[in-house]
Amino acid sequence: MTESRQHALQDRIPTLRIRDLSIEFARRRGDALKVVDRVSIDIWPREIVGIIGESGSGKTLTSLATLRMLPKRAVIAKGTMHLGETSLHDRSEREMRALRGDRIALIPQDAMQSLNPTMRIGRQVGEPLELHSGYSVSSALEAAGKLLGSVHIREPEKRVLEYPHQYSGGMQQRAMIAMGLALNPQLIIADEPTTALDVTVQAQVLKLLREIRDQKGASILFITHDLGVVAELCDWVYVMRNGEIVEDGAVRQIFTAPRAEYTRMLLDATPSIHTTPAVAR
């Protein structure tokens, strides 16, 4: 189809394959509420794939299902998920814990809420290495310094000893990314990682994610509500609405020749910095 999807023709295995995934919420009365409905997604090696949707579209639940981190009342009603050749839908919690961080990493929206305010940054960034790879505290701290350096935090050997409140918002998000990178995961799931950031800082974080793909060869699943960010970063896009995928395609195709009515509406609704409505009307 397009260059980014040529893998599909060479019968290689995608990094992540989701097939017919349905997620339901149990309700006290009546039938279960279906919130994600027969969603299928492929992410190929070294690909940055976006899921775009408005609130309630099911984009975050889909990504949480991949990590098997759904809220308690939500259940996977149907479908399969594979990370390479490893199935995810039928793993026990213990097996999932070994995969999380090691092969799939999550970068959450709000770094401040995800960091422990009472623990030094270096200890938190190095923690995956202590837990998964048997590093000692001091060697994990040293590795954390290198990781912080790789996400462009200046004077990392000094900064590892600081606490989250001493970091700016952009630095906190970069520290979360460094933590996600610790174990060299194949797949990084980033859930609105730049939504809370200023535009100039957002631009730096997007650049960093692209670098990680280019240098470490990771695949990235990027969840967002922002069409501009998708245009800037992604190779392939899935558009979600009310729990369903309404269309998917290469970024340029989605933006220049959207097939779904909903995608067209989203494009029209997104204000541009290049046009004023007074002129357009």
Add this chain to the structure above:
Amino acid sequence: MISLTDVGKTFGHTRLFGASTEFAAVTDVSLSVARGKTLGIVGESGSGKSTLLRIILGLIPPTSGSIVIDGQDIVNLRRRDEKAFRRKVQPIFQNPASSFNPRQSIGAILKAPLEVHGIGTRQSRRDRVSEMLERVGLPAEYAARHPHQLSGGQKQRVAIARAVILKPAVVLADEPTSALDVSVQAQVLDLFRETREAMGLTSIFVSHNLAVIRQVSDTVAVMRLGRIVEMGSVDAIFANPQHDYTRALIDAVPDPAAIMAQA
């Protein structure tokens, strides 16, 4: 209509044992907004844009400078003039959920400004509430509902209705659409523009979102670290930014139009 001269605000606190620190949130801001026009103030977090808006609303006293709205000095407002000022200048905030009383019905929320200012009779107030709901595109029956029964976009419509129910001359909006989905944001921005034109409002619209600022403003002020770094007509600022920071800000915005133009 609105005129600020050298407005500044310094927040200070005295530490234990004397050492005092001061922080200038807003420095030497001068600007003016002509009747019926909209000024967009854009800036990143910490730029002082919200503090400035709160000063103009009279919620925070400025440390220095003067503010004149419709010929009236509002820094040294006398008590008896204050109520009239509040009637003339109305706010719209970012998060309508936290600016409404969750226990009040939408009707009660909309009626409150009329009651406070002693306008109309019980019946005429009720009629006015229905009229305003319809103007912002909500059925009159919504008066009986409570805030939690409304979506984010509907709540922001109510916030606009509440802001204009007193027929103010000036509306000051602080990030009114940043909590909304894009499709809803587009509708609320349309409503904002319609209402402004229908009622001849003068307004200031604060946002971190350059694209939104571009859609609603006649003139734009770019703020950074408490100062206005550049101000001009909306077209001049976006087509021909003079200041490095304005340029950096515009360049940092990811824009779908760019990728569409490539094809």
